[in-house]
Amino acid sequence: MVRRVPIPSPEKTGDTMNGPGKQIRSRPVGYASDMRVVIVGATGNSGTALLRRLRTEPDVEAIGIARRAPENNGPYAGLEWHSVDVGRDDAPRRLVRIFDGADAVVNLAWQIQPSHDARRLYRTNVLGSRTVFQAALRAGVATLVQASSVGVYAPGPKWAYVKETWLRTGIPESSYSRHKAMVERMLDEIESDHPTLRVVRIRPGLIFQRDAGTEIGRYFAGPLVPVRLLRLGWVPLLPANPGLRLQAVHADDVADAYLRVLRADVRGAFNIAAEPVLDPATLAREFHGIPVPVPGFALQGAAALSWWLRLQPVDRGWVKLALKAPLMCCDRAAGELGWRPETDAVSALREVVAGLAERAGRPESPPLRPGTSRSGLLRGRRDP
Known part of the structure; x- marks a missing residue:
């Protein structure tokens, strides 16, 4: 309700x-x-x-x-x-x-x-x-x-x-x-x-751009994300679940x-x-990693525990949302607005990952200001 x-x-x-x-x-x-x-x-x-x-x-x-x-x-x-x-x-x-x-x-x-x-x-x-x-x-x-x-x-x-x-x-x-x-x-x-x-x-x-790299890292990634590996475009292991199919x-x-x-x-x-849908197979190809099957309850449990310990800022609800949110048809935007994306979803993902790895942002904007993200502990106690 x-x-x-x-x-x-x-x-x-x-x-x-x-x-x-x-x-x-x-x-x-x-x-x-x-x-x-x-x-x-x-x-x-x-x-x-x-x-x-x-x-x-x-x-x-x-x-x-x-x-x-x-x-x-x-x-x-x-x-x-x-x-x-x-x-x-x-x-x-x-x-x-x-x-x-x-x-x-x-x-x-x-x-x-x-x-x-x-x-x-x-x-x-x-x-x-x-x-x-x-x-x-x-x-x-x-x-x-x-x-x-x-x-x-x-x-x-x-x-x-x-x-x-x-x-x-x-x-x-x-x-x-x-x-x-x-x-x-x-x-x-x-x-x-x-x-x-x-x-x-x-x-x-999901809305991606390079200038939002620091902001997205601060809001969602936490200190557990392998930033050094992202700079190399490599994540060795990626969680895979049939529900992890998302649009960006x-x-x-x-x-x-x-x-x-x-x-x-x-x-x-x-x-x-934008197309294509971002799923574990696509991410594995993009980051040269191996998809590791993980059940949904395990993903949610890991998020809940690490969030409770303030190790990272994403609670169980975000994982549930990722697993359950539907895929969207964009025909109305195309037909009535003439809207079509110029950037595909994989390219948008590449751009924001590069921004995350480089701690990119906009120095003029408080939300997008680049720099070192605070730890999950501090993020849980202070407003970013």
């Missing part, structure tokens, strides 16, 4: 959609007119790629929001920036002011760590998303785009592909998956209560999907992933 998180209407919170500046704007978003887009969570993996993409669009004005503002350099240079923690009590008031006059809000804000602090993750991911949605409604924004995930889906097939209509109850053992499902339930309520608001959900697979996509291709959504008159959800 997915917990319902109420979305108060503007009338119930003291605002009115009929007052000055509160009416949903009907001006179409398209090539012929300038577009003002506010990106919440603009300094992370997807946000950085989206900023790079939007900088090539002369008719798009991007405004960045992040908990920790970046340095004024690289893809973050020359933008209007606001430092806002979406989980804080002052966030609703501040976000309404920032959103005022925007054509679209893209919500990418999400917290992966500290995984041992469930309350903090819920505060940012679920309550923070609710705050963003409420502020967009009160500011009269015409388009709301939410970064969802394959994790929103209920367990599904590993040898077939599901469409966007697949059941969205998540994987119960994964807090990440539960939170994604809860956020989409909130969007369902908003769409029902505010039919003039254009709501779009992007559901990607390059961050730049995800950014292209966001831009196409902003430019098109579309609603609803879009699966975003």
